[in-house]
Amino acid sequence: MLNKRVIPTLLLDNTGLVKGRNFKKHKYVGDPVNAVKIFNDKEVDELAILDITATNENRRPNFDLIKNIASQAFMPFAYGGGLRELSDIEMLFKIGVEKAILNTAAVKDLSLVTAASEIVGQQSIVVSIDYKKTLFGGKKVFTHSGKNNSKLDPIEYALRVQDAGAGEIIVNSIDHEGTLKGYDYDLIHELATKLDIPVIASGGAGSLNDFKQAVDLGASAVAAGDMFTFHGKHKAVLITYPKYAELENLFKGQNNE
Amino acid sequence: MFVIIDYGTGNSGSILNMLRKVGVEGCVSNDPEIIKSSKALILPGVGAFDNAIKKFDDSGLRGLIEEEVLVNKKPFLGVCLGMQLLFDRSDEGVLNGLGWIPGSVKRFNFDDISTKLKVPHMGWSIVKSPNNSELFFDGFEEHRFYFVHSYHVVCDPKYVIGTAQYGYEFVCAVRKDNIWATQFHPEKSHKFGIQLFKQFVNLVC
Numbered sequence: 001m002l003n004k005r006v007i008p009t010l011l012l013d014n015t016g017l018v019k020g021r022n023f024k025k026h027k028y029v030g031d032p033v034n035a036v037k038i039f040n041d042k043e044v045d046e047l048a049i050l051d052i053t054a055t056n057e058n059r060r061p062n063f064d065l066i067k068n069i070a071s072q073a074f075m076p077f078a079y080g081g082g083l084r085e086l087s088d089i090e091m092l093f094k095i096g097v098e099k100a101i102l103n104t105a106a107v108k109d110l111s112l113v114t115a116a117s118e119i120v121g122q123q124s125i126v127v128s129i130d131y132k133k134t135l136f137g138g139k140k141v142f143t144h145s146g147k148n149n150s151k152l153d154p155i156e157y158a159l160r161v162q163d164a165g166a167g168e169i170i171v172n173s174i175d176h177e178g179t180l181k182g183y184d185y186d187l188i189h190e191l192a193t194k195l196d197i198p199v200i201a202s203g204g205a206g207s208l209n210d211f212k213q214a215v216d217l218g219a220s221a222v223a224a225g226d227m228f229t230f231h232g233k234h235k236a237v238l239i240t241y242p243k244y245a246e247l248e249n250l251f252k253g254q255n256n257e
Numbered sequence: 258m259f260v261i262i263d264y265g266t267g268n269s270g271s272i273l274n275m276l277r278k279v280g281v282e283g284c285v286s287n288d289p290e291i292i293k294s295s296k297a298l299i300l301p302g303v304g305a306f307d308n309a310i311k312k313f314d315d316s317g318l319r320g321l322i323e324e325e326v327l328v329n330k331k332p333f334l335g336v337c338l339g340m341q342l343l344f345d346r347s348d349e350g351v352l353n354g355l356g357w358i359p360g361s362v363k364r365f366n367f368d369d370i371s372t373k374l375k376v377p378h379m380g381w382s383i384v385k386s387p388n389n390s391e392l393f394f395d396g397f398e399e400h401r402f403y404f405v406h407s408y409h410v411v412c413d414p415k416y417v418i419g420t421a422q423y424g425y426e427f428v429c430a431v432r433k434d435n436i437w438a439t440q441f442h443p444e445k446s447h448k449f450g451i452q453l454f455k456q457f458v459n460l461v462c
Contacts, residue, residue, distance in 0.1 A: 003378070003379075003380035003381065003382065003423070004380065005379075005380050005381070040447060043447050043448065045380070045381055045403075046403075067270075070270060070271065070274065071274045071277070073271075073274075074274070074275065074278065074444070074445065074446070074447045074450060074451060075403070075445055075446075075447050076403055076405075076442070076445045077271075077445075093270065093303075094269070094270055095270050096270030096271040096273070096274050097270075097271075098271060098303075098405075098442075098445065118304075118305075119304065120303060120304060121303045121304040121305065122377070123303075123377045123379060123405045123406070123407075124303060124405075167377065167379075168379070196375065197375065198375055198379060220375060220379070220380075221380070
């Protein structure tokens, strides 16, 4: 897998982990600190935790919980949700998080991306772009956990995000999220071709083949939620992660060496 | 006490978590007395080279730390940018580095190879230790560590204790006397990182 990262994305609702489909119908799936411990034992490449209700509930990030999670995360750990100011981002780094994920705040004001990347380093600032197809007018970027249409075009916006100084971009298809039917490959390919910074594919992964396809099309990393948290058709909660050898084999020839 | 030097930049929180994990007492400090009485010093670092060197100078700790490390030979570990700062200069900035180890820091340059890789180099890579350095546990078949960087060190092979591949082979771990440093993030490299910190602790204690 070397260099091609496989990233479990955990969704947080202030204190508990949740999972849904197309950004809706979230149900409780477990305790975050415990889940991180399990992912730690499974030697995951990287972990992303997103508090999906912080911005909509006008809440600050739950720094106490994030600190607890970070103390168990002996892998690269990215946090997003409710980050509004530079001081929020500095606080994250103080408590042991190495990447800050900006979404709604970046759409509002890209200068936050620039200021943050100057302080904590470009590689530590990730911008997450949620988008979906609209009835007229094609794919548009949505903020506030998929609630508000910003009317921005995802590709044009991603290029501006790169210029603003982001270190990487997570591109998340709301239409594919939680469906296990595969990523939105067209957009991933277009983005990876147009951007110089790493693109992380997110939304819809259901199998290792989906990872491979995204990487073959230029994604530098792949993120998945359901695939690592649910098992079977009744979606029983079970945390899994592929073995290193399995991923190494999957990405053979893609190792940048 | 293992002291993580606090000079206003760096991933001190995650290194502190790692020290706790391997069971040694650690703290993040800029207190001269604590630095003086420490068992070992750890220099973290993220962000830009000039910004970090400037902050290090502004902290007023440089004289004291150089005495502890270069004169008193206190065990020292630099991590990521905390490794790059130990050298003479960097492509990334105009200010001089600390110059504790001769060498310089270059940006990844893929002009001579056909595939253009993305910079920064971000992800896990296998690290090889040409001289089986004591920093790397010999019980692992291979060593994998997490990297995030756009620049890498170029120095005399006699200081090199680890290399990795990204487009070409580059230096990712060095040692000079009591000074060890890694380009990768052992504090974020689960079992491989935990073991590296254990090895460092064994070297110190």
